Amino acid sequence: MRNRYAAWFLFLGCFGAAPAQDALLPHFTAIDISAIGIPPVPMDRWGCTAADIDRNGWPDINNQKWRGAVTSQVYLNHNGVFTEISGSSPQVLEAEKNGNALRSPIYIDFDNDGDRDLMFGTDYKLFLFRNDNNVFTDITAAMGITSSVPGFVSIYGYEMSAWTDYDNDGDLDAVINQTSNKSYIFYRNDGSKFTNIADQVGLTNLLTLDHIGDQGFTTGRLQWVDYDMDGDADISAGYFLFRNDDGHFTEVAKSIGLAPKYVDLQFTDWFDYDLDGDLDYMPEGDGVHVELFKNEGGTFVDATQETALDMFLQDNQCAINVGDLDNDGDEDVFVQIDDWLGTDLEALLLNDVDETGQRFFVDVGNYVGFTKIGDRKGSVLIDYDMDGRLDIFISSAEYGAILYRNLGVEPANNWVGFDLWGTKSNKDAFGSWVWLYAGGKRYTRYTKSATTWKIQQHPYVHFGIGQATNIDSLVIRWPRGDVEVFKNLAINQYHKITELAGTRVLERGVEKPTTFQLAQNYPNPFNPETRIEYSLPMRSEVLLEVLNLNGQKIVTLVDGMQGAGMHSVQWRGCDYANRILPSGVYLYKLSTPQGVFTKKMLFVR
Secondary structure: OHHHHHHHHHHHOHHHOOOOOOOOOOEEEEOOHHHHOOOOOOOOEEEEEEEOOOOOOOOEEEEEEOOOOOOOEEEEEEOOEEEEOHHHOHHHHHHHHHHOOOEEEEEEOOOOOOOOEEEEEOOOOEEEEEEEOOEEEEOOOOOOOOOOOOOOOOOOOEEEEEEEOOOOOOOOEEEEEEOOOOOOEEEEEOOOOEEEOHHHHOOOOOOOOOOOOOOOOOOOOEEEEOOOOOOOOEEEEOOEEEEEEOOEEEEOOHHHOOOOOOOOEEEEEEEOOOOOOOOEEEEEEOOOEEOOEEEEOOEEEEOOOOOOHHHOEOOOEEEEEEEOOOOOOOOEEEEEEOEOOOOOOOEEEEEEEOOOOOEEEEEOHHHOOOOOOEOEEEEEEEOOOOOOOOEEEEEEOOOEEEEEEEEEOOOOOEEEEEEEEOOOOOOOOOOOEEEEEEOOEEEEEEOOOOOEOOEEOOOOEEEEEEOOOOOOEEEEEOOOOOEEEEOOOOOOOEEEEEOOOOOOOOOOOOOOOOOOEEOOOEOOOEOOOEEEEEEEOOOEEEEEEEEOOOOOEEEEEEEEEEOOEEEEEEEOOEOOOOOEOOOEEEEEEEEEOOEEEEEEEEEOO
């Protein structure tokens, strides 16, 4: 405990001490948004959305209204300069004006045509708009989406939607929560129509309503996340967590250790804070407290105190945004503060390691160049100028918007980013696992649509890599299960990666192998999974097993007749009962009538 608190003071240079070794602080400057095409439009606001709407490789912005007969502003980005397109979509403007409160605009390519469409809710209705050359057309009714009143209430707003391909058929489906509704809405995408199948998948009559109805604070902060890394997407919903069991959802939060103390959850996110390869959970409760639950093989431990987050008690928190803001390789947390009294700045919780190896977060918001105070609600991380440093965009009633440009650290850290395009999977590639190996470390990302209420983050997969000067490899597991490995990727730039486009390092030749071969698994060491490849020059009986160092069988991966050619199989470090094994060295053995081949691999949890 002493080391944890001491790390705070060392980090901030208190008592004349030097900052911790990694404590190179990024610096931000508030830029003139008019100069980049975003004139200040003061109005009642809450939230903002970052998305590459037109898929031109530059992130765009929806600066959201909140209440009243006004409308949001939508800006397309080209080379860091923005052009407003709001006026070209009169049906969107009409829906916003008549709907009073605007809730959580989300941009998703539901029809896989290469541009991003729009869904949002209002006080009274849910809307879906198709993107036709950046003009948005209302197709709500045509696609089978309906609005309903869940009882005798005057406001039944649609709080937010979260999208993924839950049934792995190649298109995006949506889960939605609604004020004062005891059930979720679950729209399966059937191509030409959406069908609400909430009752079939176990998402009805789950929510307990309080005296104002469920406003979404408790069980409506929706995200899709593969928390157990089994390849299908689960639903995070505030203090609920619904495990996906072959398309049916089971609530498991408390049984696996997820029990936030502060259940009025405004904002939540999932990320690998400790770089162990799985996703940890960060909820923000009652506008004051940020908690952290560490994922340990699918069960969770409260890590709030050990990471010093219990010391961060900033009131009026109106967003948490996760990203590597100093490009040092671990992800940090920006906490947006709404302070109408005009005294408090934003918070930046940098992720660092003390001298004992313990990870902790420390608020450096007062030291990094934040200067704006006043009425502001909601923020996103967005690399608006695509220089590899994540900038911060904040929706503001007073300023219209605030944009803090990230000037980075000195000496500069390196980075790399990826724009993922699905082909076999959904076009947005939501539900992809991405692992980057650089500088002897492994970094993990999981792609998703919404982050939480009124937030959609930077649309590209971004990694800081610190002072590493090259990338060992990039591994992508696409939503429908294909795994690709890339090498020789340049750093300090963004790459467009198209699923199964023939750019893999592991190329397949058309010629038949001439010998039996067992390749070294990749990646190695590995977590959460590795790929084992072997070649057969002729049709043959094959037995592929995983053993411990004592020669005891752990699991059989292949047992049967296979044809000539290249073959591969994925292993997730599990035994027959699907239990995660401890870290260690394991053997994998390929047995055929022509011979036996054995190699070692290292599993690191």
